[in-house]
Structure formats: structure tokens, C-alpha cells
Amino acid sequence: MNAPDNHLERRARELYREAARHLDPATVDRLRAARRKAIEGADRSSLSHRLLQLLLPAGAFAAVAFAALMLSSPVQGPSGASPASSLSISTAEVDGDLPPDAAAADPTLYQNMDFYGWLARNGDSQANR
Template identity: 75%
Template structure:
């Protein structure tokens, strides 16, 4: 299989060299000028390439700025455990039930008499 490919390649090279020797000087000059023009244009970056050269650093800078912003202002998390957070959310959903004793603030249970008095007298003072 290599032998026919080699013969074809060898024959194509011979024909190319023969045609290159028989070309007239005016055509050769035009071909060289066209080649130089094509090479000069390929060296200059296109509009898309120039735009990419500008946008790539800008995008990298934006990503770094976003990462710095996220690291400098962390999200505040509740001090309690996730289970305590779930019970507080459940308590907020149905306000008829008192908060779970394990999740509630212990300072709320210090003045239970005051809360009882407020429950009794708050309704009577609100009607006045």
C-alpha cells in the first residue's frame, strides 16, 4: 500500500518541479507578491483576536474581584446547630406552639411570672 502512495508522491513532486522551472518571471513575481501579502496579513491580529486579547484579562480580573468579594464578606450563620435552626423555623411556621426548650433562649424562662401577668392584663388594658 505504501508503494503506490510513494509513486504518486514522487510523480507529483516531479511535475511540480518541472512546472516551477517552466513558469515565466512575471507570473512568478505575482505569486511571490501574493505570498508576501498573505503572510503580512496573517501576522496582523484580526478584530476578533484583538477583542479576545482584551476580554481575557478583563474576565480574569472580574473573577478575581468576585472571589475577593466573597472571601471578604462571609455569610453569617446562626450560632445554633442545624437541628435547632429547623425547630426554630418550624416554630415560626405555626405560631400557636411555644418554642422548643432546647432551641429557645434561656433568658425567656427567667421571668415567667411577668409573662403570666402580661397575658392576663394585656387583654384588659388593650380594650381600654
């Protein structure tokens, strides 16, 4: 089976060499320029590929290091308070739906609790009229 393949290969080489001898110089120059351009493009792409292979792991490592740094360092508020106390202050300021603490509220607010209950039950129905 090697003999026919070898014969075919030898015949193809002979035809290629004969055709190459009969090419005009302008076509040969264009083919050589195209070959040089293809080789230079392959060199450039391999350089950028190697650079990408180097920068991608370095960037991933930097992102992981930055995330670890951000998670490990405590966040300080403007007054230097701890994060838990600044969170509770900002939550109390923003959340106006909660009733005030009984110890900190005015005692006169708790005198008429029946009225507040009635208002909660009927306030919406009276406002719709």
C-alpha cells in the first residue's frame, strides 16, 4: 500500500516543481509577500497570546487579593465608630415606621392608648370618605 502512496506523492511533487518554474516573477513576488505577512502575523499573535497567558492569572490573583483585603479590613465610619453602631444609627434614622422606645418617649403619648387603637382600626375607612 505504500507504493501507490509514494508514487502519488512523488508525482505531486514533480507537478508542483514544474508549475513553480513556470510562474511569472510578479506572481512569485506576491506569493512571497503573502507568505512573509502570514508568518509575521503568526509571530505577533503568538506574542499576544503569551502576554494574555501571563496577564490573565496575574489579574485574577490581584482581584482575589483585593477581595480578601476588603473582606478582612473593618469599615470605619466618619466618626471612627464601629460598623455595628453606625448601622444601628442609620437604621433608626431611616426607619420611621417603628414606634419610639417606651423609656425614651414622652409619657403623654401613652395616656390615650384606646384612641390610638381606634385610630388604627378606623383611620383608613374615615380617610376614604
